[in-house]
Amino acid sequence: MFSRIRNRLTLLYTTIFTCFLILFAGVSYLGSTWAVSYELNEEVRQLCLKEAEKQLESYKQNGKLEQESDKEIYDARSVSGVVFYYLLDDKGNVWRAQEPFPEMRETILGKIRTWRSKEGQTETYSASLQNGQEIKVVMTARGIYENQQLIGTLYFGKDVTAYYNVIQHSTPVLIGISFVFLLVAAGAAHILAGRTMIPLKRSFSRQREFVADASHELRTPLTVLRTSADAIARDDKNVMSSFSQLVLADMKDEIHKMTGIVSDLLTLARADAGAIELFKERFDFAPEAERIIRMLEPSAEEKNIQLFLQIYHANAIYGDKERLSQLLTILVDNSIKYTPRGGTVIVALAVEESDSGSLFRISVSDTGVGIEAEHQQQIFERFFRVDQNRSRDTSGSGLGLAIAQWIVEAHNGKITVSSEPGKGSTFAVSIPM
Ligand SMILES: Nc1ncnc2c1ncn2[C@@H]1O[C@H](COP(=O)(O)OP(=O)(O)OP(=O)(O)O)[C@@H](O)[C@H]1O
Numbered sequence: 263m264f265s266r267i268r269n270r271l272t273l274l275y276t277t278i279f280t281c282f283l284i285l286f287a288g289v290s291y292l293g294s295t296w297a298v299s300y301e302l303n304e305e306v307r308q309l310c311l312k313e314a315e316k317q318l319e320s321y322k323q324n325g326k327l328e329q330e331s332d333k334e335i336y337d338a339r340s341v342s343g344v345v346f347y348y349l350l351d352d353k354g355n356v357w358r359a360q361e362p363f364p365e366m367r368e369t370i371l372g373k374i375r376t377w378r379s380k381e382g383q384t385e386t387y388s389a390s391l392q393n394g395q396e397i398k399v400v401m402t403a404r405g406i407y408e409n410q411q412l413i414g415t416l417y418f419g420k421d422v423t424a425y426y427n428v429i430q431h432s433t434p435v436l437i438g439i440s441f442v443f444l445l446v447a448a449g450a451a452h453i454l455a456g457r458t459m460i461p462l463k464r465s466f467s468r469q470r471e472f473v474a475d476a477s478h479e480l481r482t483p484l485t486v487l488r489t490s491a492d493a494i495a496r497d498d499k500n501v502m503s504s505f506s507q508l509v510l511a512d513m514k515d516e517i518h519k520m521t522g523i524v525s526d527l528l529t530l531a532r533a534d535a536g537a538i539e540l541f542k543e544r545f546d547f548a549p550e551a552e553r554i555i556r557m558l559e560p561s562a563e564e565k566n567i568q569l570f571l572q573i574y575h576a577n578a579i580y581g582d583k584e585r586l587s588q589l590l591t592i593l594v595d596n597s598i599k600y601t602p603r604g605g606t607v608i609v610a611l612a613v614e615e616s617d618s619g620s621l622f623r624i625s626v627s628d629t630g631v632g633i634e635a636e637h638q639q640q641i642f643e644r645f646f647r648v649d650q651n652r653s654r655d656t657s658g659s660g661l662g663l664a665i666a667q668w669i670v671e672a673h674n675g676k677i678t679v680s681s682e683p684g685k686g687s688t689f690a691v692s693i694p695m
């Protein structure tokens with residue numbers, strides 16, 4: 263149970279860590295991409311603005327835009343990354359151009375011809391050059407005006423392929439690092455979950471001790487009560503009024519139930535503490551099964567339930583006779599209890615050969631109320647009873663199947679249930695021989 267809780271907690275913690283990790287990685291990735299792109303756009307805008315002002319200056323001085331220059335406007339070393347620009351005159355002819363490699367011109371001019379962005383806005387786009395090379399470019403445009411008359415347009419851009427390559431290449435690295443962090447987070451979650459379990463385990467074991475002590479202490483007064491009630495019942499019937507006789511009968515019933523619960527609780531508490539020793543021996547289970555059927559026959563008859571025992575194989579089984587008999591009693595008792603009047607209960611004993619050796623199989627089938635799929639695992643938990651209202655008609659504390667499961671597991675066996683609500687249930691036990 264504790265390892266199941268620990269695994270669930272580990273999963274929960276890991277999921278929380280993972281969500282934070284994904285959030286952190288996503289925000290960092292988007293944030294840095296945005297920052298880089300903002301920086302690049304701003305740089306291209308500023309360079310374009312400066313160059314447009316210079317061209318206007320030159321126009322005012324010389325009456326024309328600057329066409330030739332002994333020095334290129336920006337060489338690759340003056341600004342980070344490769345810049346390019348095209349200056350078009352008012353008729354749209356290329357007046358001046360600078361590009362890092364000539365293959366660019368056709369592609370960029372193609373873009374300029376279909377340029378739709380507003381003045382001063384930047385555009386980032388991918389283009390493939392004539393030589394097949396793929397580039398990523400940030401570009402902006404600015405008109406140069408003299409007395410509100412357009413004298414030219416400057417298209418200014420920057421090849422940012424390298425920046426985006428770095429971002430693209432860093433993505434798998436980022437994913438790799440995230441994966442490593444994920445493993446670390448899972449490890450940390452496992453340790454944390456383990457820490458959380460310590461006080462839980464401590465209080466659970468204290469609670470078990472309490473149940474063991476309490477049920478042990480309750481046994482003596484219960485025995486005294488039972489023998490006292492028996493003694494009173496043996497008394498002369500004429501001394502007691504019929505009402506007192508009724509009360510006494512009810513009292514004996516309740517004492518009987520309570521003795522059963524206390525004994526079940528003590529069995530489980532001692533099983534938890536590993537204080538129960540099994541006395542395993544080789545014995546024939548068939549006579550035991552017959553005895554249990556005989557013992558439970560009256561309660562079946564009371565509800566007009568037909569009780570059958572089918573023995574397919576009567577090989578001797580190796581186990582604790584008393585505990586295995588208790589197991590069959592619990593299962594048959596349940597089948598009778600949860601089967602309406604006129605139903606059928608079949609107990610079958612068989613030996614089955616499996617890969618891991620011979621298995622002794624006990625199955626108890628009934629035509630009773632059945633168990634919904636969602637409850638089929640819970641019924642083995644302590645104090646769990648399907649639908650408290652329904653179970654109220656039938657007495658019980660919900661400890662029977664928990665004890666049955668413990669007995670089966672103590673014999674290295676397995677217990678399973680298959681059931682359909684309204685049709686019946688089959689409890690199948692297999693124990694290695
Ligand atoms: N054969 C069955 N058919 C239908 N429901 C069953 C059957 N056996 C068990 N159950 C369901 O499983 C629950 C748990 O069974 P369990 O034997 O542990 O407790 P109980 O019978 O209620 O009480 P007790 O401790 O007296 O045995 C029952 O309350 C019942 O709802």
Ligand SMILES: [Mg+2]
Binds near residue numbers: 592595658662663
């Ligand atoms: Mg029961």
